[in-house]
Amino acid sequence: xxxxxxxxxxxxxxxxxxxxxxxxxxxxxxxxLVLALLGLASFFFxxxxxxxxxxxxxxxxxxxxxxxxxxxxxxxxxxxxHHGLNWSGVLIAFAVFSGLMWAVLKTHLLSIxxxxxxxxxxxxxxQALMTSYVWPLQCVGLLLTAALIGALVLVMEERR
Amino acid sequence: xxxxxxxIFVHAKGWLLSWIAGAPNWVILIxxxxxxxxxxxxxxLTLFALISVLERKILGRMQNRYGPNRVGPFGLxxxxxxxxxxxxxxxIVPARADKVVHFLAPxxxxxxxxxxxxxxxxxxxxxxxxxxxxxxxxxxxGSATELAVFMAGWASNNKxxxxxxxxxxxxxxxxxxxxxxxxxxxxxxxGSLMPDTIVAAQGEYTFGIVPRWFVFxxxxxxxFMLFFVSGLVESNRTPFDVPEGESEIVAGHMTEYSGFxxxxxxxxxxxxxxxxxxxxxxxxxxxxxxxxxxxEFVPSSIWFFAKLSTxxxxxxxxxxxxxxxRVDQMMTVAWKFMLPMSFTCVIAAAVWHYAxxxxxxxxxxxFVILIVYTALSTLLDTRRKFARRVYRFAE
Numbered sequence: 001x002x003x004x005x006x007x008x009x010x011x012x013x014x015x016x017x018x019x020x021x022x023x024x025x026x027x028x029x030x031x032x033l034v035l036a037l038l039g040l041a042s043f044f045f046x047x048x049x050x051x052x053x054x055x056x057x058x059x060x061x062x063x064x065x066x067x068x069x070x071x072x073x074x075x076x077x078x079x080x081x082h083h084g085l086n087w088s089g090v091l092i093a094f095a096v097f098s099g100l101m102w103a104v105l106k107t108h109l110l111s112i113x114x115x116x117x118x119x120x121x122x123x124x125x126x127q128a129l130m131t132s133y134v135w136p137l138q139c140v141g142l143l144l145t146a147a148l149i150g151a152l153v154l155v156m157e158e159r160r
Numbered sequence: 161x162x163x164x165x166x167x168i169f170v171h172a173k174g175w176l177l178s179w180i181a182g183a184p185n186w187v188i189l190i191x192x193x194x195x196x197x198x199x200x201x202x203x204x205l206t207l208f209a210l211i212s213v214l215e216r217k218i219l220g221r222m223q224n225r226y227g228p229n230r231v232g233p234f235g236l237x238x239x240x241x242x243x244x245x246x247x248x249x250x251x252i253v254p255a256r257a258d259k260v261v262h263f264l265a266p267x268x269x270x271x272x273x274x275x276x277x278x279x280x281x282x283x284x285x286x287x288x289x290x291x292x293x294x295x296x297x298x299x300x301x302g303s304a305t306e307l308a309v310f311m312a313g314w315a316s317n318n319k320x321x322x323x324x325x326x327x328x329x330x331x332x333x334x335x336x337x338x339x340x341x342x343x344x345x346x347x348x349x350x351g352s353l354m355p356d357t358i359v360a361a362q363g364e365y366t367f368g369i370v371p372r373w374f375v376f377x378x379x380x381x382x383x384f385m386l387f388f389v390s391g392l393v394e395s396n397r398t399p400f401d402v403p404e405g406e407s408e409i410v411a412g413h414m415t416e417y418s419g420f421x422x423x424x425x426x427x428x429x430x431x432x433x434x435x436x437x438x439x440x441x442x443x444x445x446x447x448x449x450x451x452x453x454x455x456e457f458v459p460s461s462i463w464f465f466a467k468l469s470t471x472x473x474x475x476x477x478x479x480x481x482x483x484x485x486r487v488d489q490m491m492t493v494a495w496k497f498m499l500p501m502s503f504t505c506v507i508a509a510a511v512w513h514y515a516x517x518x519x520x521x522x523x524x525x526x527f528v529i530l531i532v533y534t535a536l537s538t539l540l541d542t543r544r545k546f547a548r549r550v551y552r553f554a555e
Binding site: 063066 | 261299
């Protein structure tokens with residue numbers, strides 16, 4: 001059953017990703033990107049890593065996708081025109097893909113037979129974050145607070 | 161006897177599953193999920209029909225007029241008539257609209273609302289979708305609502321729709337913060353993101369009389385109020401129905417929808433309201449637990465739905481009582497009052513925990529909340545510094 005689910009989700013994710021790259025209407029492409037992200041999240045669910053999957057849905061579909069559609073809405077007036085294939089984009093995508101493939105193939109840690117890993121519960125992740133990873137967590141929190149204050153400063157009404 | 165009555169739905173499901181006992185494992189798994197989904201939909205669509213007529217009755221009562229009373233006894237068949245009317249109405253799609261996205265937006269919105277209903281425990285052993293990070297699931301899936309609203313606003317190709325969607329997204333993002341942070345103290349105190357564990361933690365009684373619901377602690381009461389108000393905003397209901405303010409922008413993101421698609425928006429709004437009230441019951445009002453030990457013979461699901469109905473009544477009551485808020489006032493309250501107060505709830509819960517969870521902790525956390533509340537309300541008091549109003553227009 002897991003194999004069947006894997007195939008269904010893979011086909012769905014790849015089709016959505018392809019549509020996101022190929023659709024002429026940018027807004028449609030953004031919505032297809034959301035579908036592809038949903039497929040990725042379901043991969044994590046299939047692997048038993050529900051926390052990562054939920055975080056992906058939360059951050060990427062709840063926040064980043066809205067940011068993307070708003071950016072398209074507010075910046076592009078010609079979003080309906082077709083510009084043809086962007087070859088530099090293809091080149092960059094190919095470079096990133098081959099770099100990742102090279103890294104994956106060079107890694108010796110990946111064995112063909114999957115080791116038996118017990119899925120982490122949310123509670124274990126929370127405890128790890130609060131004990132051994134508390135300093136990285138604090139740094140991320142500080143960074144995000146700085147970003148929030150920066151955004152506020154940017155949009156503050158200028159006093160004349 | 162009482163436990164058999166309590167578990168009647170669980171046993172019914174077991175009986176249904178016993179019919180296919182010999183089947184492969186995945187068939188049983190899928191059938192079990194389908195039974196859960198069917199039960200959930202049956203209950204909540206019925207509740208939607210019931211609430212839609214009861215709301216009009218209650219609103220009528222509060223505004224000194226009759227509600228709907230023509231169709232069936234006491235107008236109870238009104239939802240049937242409404243449903244038929246909605247189904248046979250013409251479905252108008254604007255010529256310049258994006259057909260596919262225009263069609264998908266209400267579907268996505270309703271699907272999200274139904275998904276969030278799944279993680280709430282409706283009774284002992286009655287959670288449709290039992291998952292370790294249930295609370296996280298609720299908010300993660302719920303955050304897709306904003307995208308659906310944007311889809312509706314953008315695809316309609318209408319300025320009122322787009323403005324309504326912008327307003328809706330702004331208000332949902334602003335109030336999602338206090339909504340989630342108000343949940344944090346409960347998660348912290350219980351030490352779990354699973355709704356069933358949170359309900360189980362509220363099962364005992366202090367001195368044998370007062371149930372240990374979180375709403376009876378100072379931080380819990382404050383967080384409950386913050387959660388309730390934020391939930392009111394999230395479900396776009398009066399007094400926070402700014403996105404669909406009829407007097408300003410026709411119907412917001414629903415302007416270009418008619419017939420059954422409009423009904424689907426309506427359905428999604430109500431299902432979202434049920435979900436957020438259900439989560440409030442789970443987190444703060446003890447879930448399906450009875451309010452006293454001697455009342456525990458009543459089935460747990462009845463207690464859950466009694467509490468849910470009470471909250472829904474308050475929703476309707478507020479709608480009948482309050483006028484619509486202004487956009488800027490709403491945003492001010494979210495960022496300057498609700499957000500600091502919800503952080504205070506987190507701190508007060510920590511104080512309550514470290515002072516021993518007893519009377520001493522109760523008083524200390526009350527002290528913390530009162531101090532911050534007084535400070536905030538003094539700081540935000542606008543009565544004395546009312547300046548001349550200056551209008552700034554977009555350049």
